[in-house]
Amino acid sequence: MCGIVGYVGPQNAVPLLLEGLHQLEYRGYDSAGIAVTDSGGLQVVKTAGKVSNLRKIVPAALAASSGIAHTRWATHGEPNDRNAHPHTDERRRIAIVHNGVLENSEQLRAQLTADGVQLASETDSEVLAHLISRSEATTLEDAVREALHQVEGTYGIIVLDADRPGELVAARRGSPIVLGVGDQEMLIASDVAALVRYTQTVIYLDDDELATVSADGYHTSTMDAESTTKFPTSVDLTSDEYELGSHPDFMHKEIHEQRAAVDRCLRGRLDRRFMSARLDGIGLSPREYQQIRRVKLLGCGSAYYAGQVGAGMIEELARIPADAEPASEFRYRNPVIDSDTLYVAISQSGETLDTLAAVHELKRKGGRVIGLVNVVSSSIARECGSGIFLHAGPEASVAATKSFTNMSVALALLALELGRVRDLSLAEGRRLVQGLDDLPGHIDEILGAEEEIASIAKRYANAEHMFFIGRVRGWPVAREGAQKLKEISYIHAEAYQSSELKHGPLALIDPNMPTVAVVPDDELLSKNISTIEEIKARGGPIIAVTDADLPSGLVTDVIRIPRAQPELAAITLSVPLQLFSYHLAKTLGRDIDRPRNLAKSVTVE
Structure with a gap:
């Protein structure tokens, strides 16, 4: 769910890590942070809020050849500076970034506290930094492996050791980790979006697999310390595909x-x-x-x-x-x-x-x-x-x-x-x-009718609630339309099968409750019209999305689409609802790409 990035190589890691976080911000944007090793040891900068907040407080002079970074979707602990990643051990030697959920974190936190460890955050992730730091293993890879044997749950992690600035260790179970192979440099991320600006050569880790990377290359192994063979593959993506353009x-x-x-x-x-x-x-x-x-x-x-x-x-x-x-x-x-x-x-x-x-x-x-x-x-x-x-x-x-x-x-x-x-x-x-x-x-x-759809959407920006209704082919379209509206506009929206409206929900219809009716031109058209008449009789505004010719004056607003084959109508009926939700949310000034409390690529239960 969170976005994680790592870099080791001849370039200054800081701008690469920040740009990587920017590309991964769709995976979480509650807080963000960076940890690098320079001549002064481990340097950590983190803050609540978006990556743009982090950019403002990272010192312009900060430079290092290796580092890790994180943009968070909160699961444990509210989004604030203290709970932001990376997390470190008490000596600030080990820094970790983590995507996933450690299900036994409370027990581990209790054990660490009983041993005198001062925990700095409310997160499940912090325990990993302390477990790795307390290991007596002679290599960072073995210390990470030993710590991971003690945790239950899911993880995609990158670990940085201030005493070993030339290497990073990554591991995965249930949360993706991909390595980027560059020219005398290596990158790590939770998604190739953070890598394609620098390389199209990648390696995907499997569950219960670790990787130790340095500027010279990588080594992969299992949780049982057996070496694995991973062959790089090429991704057919470019950085242009992650740019907004116009x-x-x-x-x-x-x-x-x-x-x-x-x-x-x-x-x-x-x-x-x-x-x-x-x-x-x-x-x-x-x-x-x-x-x-x-x-x-x-x-x-x-x-x-x-x-x-x-x-x-x-x-x-x-x-x-x-x-x-x-x-x-x-x-x-x-x-x-x-x-x-x-x-x-x-x-x-x-x-x-x-x-x-x-x-x-x-x-x-x-x-x-x-x-x-x-x-x-x-x-x-x-x-x-x-x-x-x-x-x-x-x-x-x-x-x-x-x-x-x-x-x-x-x-x-x-x-x-x-x-x-x-x-x-x-x-x-x-x-x-x-x-x-x-x-x-x-x-x-x-899409050519976007301006017309936008003008309809803007008329309903003051609505506090909306119904979305449809029958058979239109029912999943109504569900998807309601989801789009609520997730990006924060307007409460409910989807119902049209036939169910009179079995209770009709009680909520009044002039302040708009209904979006999904009306394909199929054998159920007359039944859909009957349902719309029931809403109209109770004073409810109605926006119809349809490829049918509806009776004049039946609905308040109509979004007309081209007539598709009936079995395929759900596909074309869905597109105008995307534009409707988009422009309604835009009118309300919402953060369209990063709606509150949500993130893409849900890698936690």
């Missing part, structure tokens, strides 16, 4: 990248000979597809809602029972794992801990699970070994936009392929292939 913030940039992102997701995957999809990354034959009797989609937040979109498409097109479930709940209810069920783990980062834990549970019980992720070498991608790569490109804003759209498109491809190996006709396949071909153009048309 956009005011990353959410706006990423909304406008959706045409290109969908193009990439579809490229080479539409089989125009058989009017099907070509998903070679899944690695299943038509006979194996035929043997699938159920599909279960697992994700968290927007990935879960995309799973609901996908489940609907799979049932419609392939006539296979399909449903989506929050990955955070899946393993805790002791689920029955069927050998004829295809499980799909959905995650933008590929590091979402709850989803990764669900994958582990599925593999332990013999389930067939594929990944649907946006990062090729992520933990979920490697654990699953097969799946669908999203090709959405980097997504730095906390709010999911292009990743949600590409998740839905990828699941439409899966639904099409499953359908065509069953009962979906060639003609129906042709219709859907054409519908998928049309999606990038539809998205362009929606």
Whole structure:
């Protein structure tokens, strides 16, 4: 959840570390800090607030050849200077940065306190610095290994020892760590976003693996001190992809990248000979597809809602029972794992801990699970070994936009392929292939209406609450729309199935309660209109997002979108809700990319 960076090499580490934190700030921005070793020993500078606050207080003359840095999303202890990372031991010899949660930290803190250690923070992470410092091991790597054997939970850590300024030690369990290999220099980070400005050659650590790095290279090993062999790979990313360009913030940039992102997701995957999809990354034959009797989609937040979109498409097109479930709940209810069920783990980062834990549970019980992720070498991608790569490109804003759209498109491809190996006709396949071909153009048309959508959004900036409603295909769209609004505008928003509104929630409708109605032009149009009439009769303002021709005067405002194939309508209906939420939040002056209390790439439970 937090962002961590390390550097060792001939350059001044300070500006590299600060720039790395800037690139990782989407992972946490409650506090930030830096620790380096210079001629005066260990120098630590940290503060509550964003990386910009840290930049202001780092001495201009501070220089060092090695260091570590951290930007935090708080789990233990409120965001303040004292709880900011890096944390040190009492002698200020060891400094650590940590991403994850140590589940036995209270017991360890009690033991350290009983031994006379003066703890300086309320965090779980600080105990690691003291445990490493107290080790009698002769190498930093062994001291770190010894300390990690005493902790329970998840971690991605980097350790700096003032007595060994030329090396850093990193380790991971459940939280990502990637090494960047440069020219006589090494970098470490929790995400390649911090590295691509300096190198495209990277190494991903596996769980329970450590790395000792110096300017000359790296050495990796297991928790049992056995050497491991890691081969560098190249990442197809550049620093330009993490720049705003002409956009005011990353959410706006990423909304406008959706045409290109969908193009990439579809490229080479539409089989125009058989009017099907070509998903070679899944690695299943038509006979194996035929043997699938159920599909279960697992994700968290927007990935879960995309799973609901996908489940609907799979049932419609392939006539296979399909449903989506929050990955955070899946393993805790002791689920029955069927050998004829295809499980799909959905995650933008590929590091979402709850989803990764669900994958582990599925593999332990013999389930067939594929990944649907946006990062090729992520933990979920490697654990699953097969799946669908999203090709959405980097997504730095906390709010999911292009990743949600590409998740839905990828699941439409899966639904099409499953359908065509069953009962979906060639003609129906042709219709859907054409519908998928049309999606990038539809998205362009929606983005072209941004000014109109913005003007509608601004009219509702004073609302304290909103309903989002939809039926069947529109229901997950309503859920995702409500999530977007509340996470970036802080307006309370609730999503309901349209049919459920009269079973209680209708009591809240009044002239101060706007409702966003998701109304696809499908067989349920007349029922959606009836629900809107019920809201209108009670004085509630209504914003309709629709590709249908609604009766004149039915709604207060209407956001019209191009007409898509009915099974694909959820994809196009979602895009204007992103713009609606964005401009409403912008009107309220919110920090769009870094909404309060949230962070991207959730690597804690």
